[in-house]
Amino acid sequence: MQITTNYLNMEHDLGDIVRSFSQLSDSIVVNHTYLVDGNNLINIFTISEGFDGGFKIQVSGNTETVQKKYQYFSENISAYESDNVVKVRLQKREIKLTMYRALCEFTQSSHLWGSLMGIRPVKLFKSIFELEGKNGYEFFRDYSLVSKEKTDLVQSIYDLQKPFYPTGGKPLDLYIGIPFCQSRCYYCSFISADLRVTNQSLVEEYVDSLVLDIRNAKRMIIDHGYDLRTVYMGGGTPTALTAPQLSRVLKECEFDVNEFTVEAGRPDTIDKEKLDLISKVANRISVNPQTLKNETLQKIGRNHSADDFFRIYDMATKYNFDINCDLIAGLVDETADDFENSLGGIVALNPENITVHTLALKAGSKLRENTDRNINAEIGEMLNRSYSILGDSGYNPYYLYRQKYMAGNLENTGFCKTKPCVYNIDIMEENTSNIACGSYGISKHFYTENRKITRFAYPKDVRTYIDKLESNLSAREDLFK
Ligand SMILES: C[S@@+](CC[C@H](N)C(=O)[O-])C[C@H]1O[C@@H](n2cnc3c(N)ncnc32)[C@H](O)[C@@H]1O
Ligand code: SF4
Structure with a gap:
């Protein structure tokens, strides 16, 4: 792929749009020219695709040059905009839109x-x-x-979320990250260490550091006068810790909040002892099947069966948790009927929340390394069925996000019966500050007065997180001053 443009720092954004048309080959060449003509903006795109130097394709046995030019005139208010930041935002928006329109015409798709x-x-x-x-x-x-x-869909989610947006005060959420997993699932690119090859003494040291980190966060919440809304313990898989390790972390986590989630995640990491510990501080957990088809579970490297999931889910219902279940649409070799079977199996359990992810083939996952542009042809149908089946079963979409490299350019959607996960809403809508504990925790200071956000990220690497914690604690505190 080759992209040139005369608009400053626009190559990356244009590249994302080109990549989203998965039918285009790597030999695509795009040239963009941006002109200002008085009140109008003019965007010109020359698009070529093919092989043999990148400008020819085979049509019915003949080699033919495919090079097309698209030109768009936009009457654009940015020409009169005095605030340069706004001006650039409007111009970039227009360029992205016209790039998209050109590619729709070029590919005859949308x-x-x-x-x-x-x-x-x-x-x-x-x-x-x-x-x-x-x-x-x-x-x-x-x-x-x-x-x-x-x-x-977006309008309905906005309407549902509105009552949950913070009104005044200094709203804050707390994140606690556990970057370990029992083994790696093939599709996953989250930063998380495989415990089968991780030294237990490193995990112990991590827990020591995390305890200090949480204590420091607690003090900051009080000292800076924050209103703690929710706590979320995620990962990785928090329940991949041993019960004594988990207990040490949870002991630091007595917070007066309405919502405290622990992503228990993989059924093969959960037992009664851990659920007892979690139930002392948290009121929401995730128990994730991803799919209920055993053959797929094996193919994606999940070391559990559908029956394991049902057994653990049943165990979790003995507590007072709101339960969330994650599913992934578009998993290897699955059909829309397979996906519907999984969905039906979960709906029958009646969890408070169901999250439907669309498979994203991200760098760092084993699946991406072994797959080229593997897009499950039935992915759109899977999502259609999830909206209609969940809608008919009393679930409403309450939050949504998209990722790069997502199959079919679709979305991840969280559904709820009556209680949306406020942490998920806050993270997506960025209306609150966030103190993040643990490696790769990204803390955010949200300034309510001008809605600006500043960030501070801990190191991704567990060893570096531990070694640099002391200085990073004060750097994180500086963010909130
Ligand atoms: C951070 S993961 C943690 C969950 C937990 N460790 C587990 O595996 O059950 C959160 C969710 O992201 C989703 N996920 C992870 N990798 C994905 C991918 N490549 N495409 C789509 N969804 C993905 C899965 O549904 C997973 O449950
Ligand atoms: S999906 Fe969950 S268990 Fe699997 S590797 Fe990713 S974080 Fe770990």
Whole structure:
């Protein structure tokens, strides 16, 4: 892929749009020229695809040059915009939209999410409405060329979330990360160490550091006058720790909050002793099947069966937890009927939350290394069925996010019966500050007065996190001053 543009620092954004058209080959060449003509902006794209030097393709046995030119005139308010930041944002938006339109014409296809590539469509919808004073629905549908079904979806999520947005005070969420797993699932690119090849003394040292980290966070919450809304312990797999290790972490976690989630995750890491410990501080857990098809579970390297999941789920129902179950649509060799069977099996259990992820083939996962552009052809159908079956069973979508390299350019959606996970909403909508404990924890200071966000990230590597914790604790505190 080769992309050139005369607009500063735009190659990356244009590359993302080109990559989202998965039918294009790596020999695609795009040249973009941006001109200002008085009140108008002009975007010109020359697109070529093929082999043999990148400009020819085979059509019915003949080699033919495919090189097309697209030109768009936009009457754009940015020409009169005095705030340079706003001006650049509007110009970039227009360039991305016209790039998308050119590729739609070139490929004779379109995306359900139109020209939107960002990971937080609901946040965009909200900001168009609340910050730019425009109609979010029209912006999605008419300007960004988002399909009616996805625009309606975003509108309904925004309506559901609205009562949960913080109103005043200093809203904050706390994240606690456990970067270990019992083994690696082939599709996963989260940063997490495989415990089969990790020294237990490193895990013990991690727990020591995490305890200090949480204590420090607790003090900061009080000293800086934050209103703690939720706590989320994720990973990795927190329950991959031994019961004594988990107990040491949870002992630091007595918080007065309405929502405290522990991502218990893999059924093969959960037992009664750990659930007893978790139930003392948390009121929401995830128990994740990903799929209920045993053959697929084996293929994706999950060391558990569907029956293991059912047994652990049943054990978890003996406590007062709100339970979430994660499923992934588009897993290797699965059909829409396989996915529907998994969905049906989960719905029958009636958990409070179900999260439907779309398979993302990200760098760092074993599946990505072994697969080229492996997109499950039935992925769109799987998501359609999830919306209709879950809708008919009393579940409403309450949060949504998109990722790069997501099969079919679709989305991940969290559904709830009556209680959305407020942590998930806060993280996606970025309306709150976040103190993150543990390696690769990314703390965020959200300034309520101007809605700006500043960030501080701990090292990804567990050893470096432990070694640098002392100095990083004070660097993290500086973020909140
Ligand atoms: C951070 S993971 C932790 C969950 C827990 N360790 C487990 O495996 O059950 C959260 C969720 O992300 C989803 N996920 C991870 N990798 C993914 C991928 N490549 N594509 C789509 N979903 C993915 C899975 O559904 C997983 O349950
Ligand atoms: S999906 Fe969960 S258990 Fe599997 S490797 Fe990723 S974080 Fe670990």
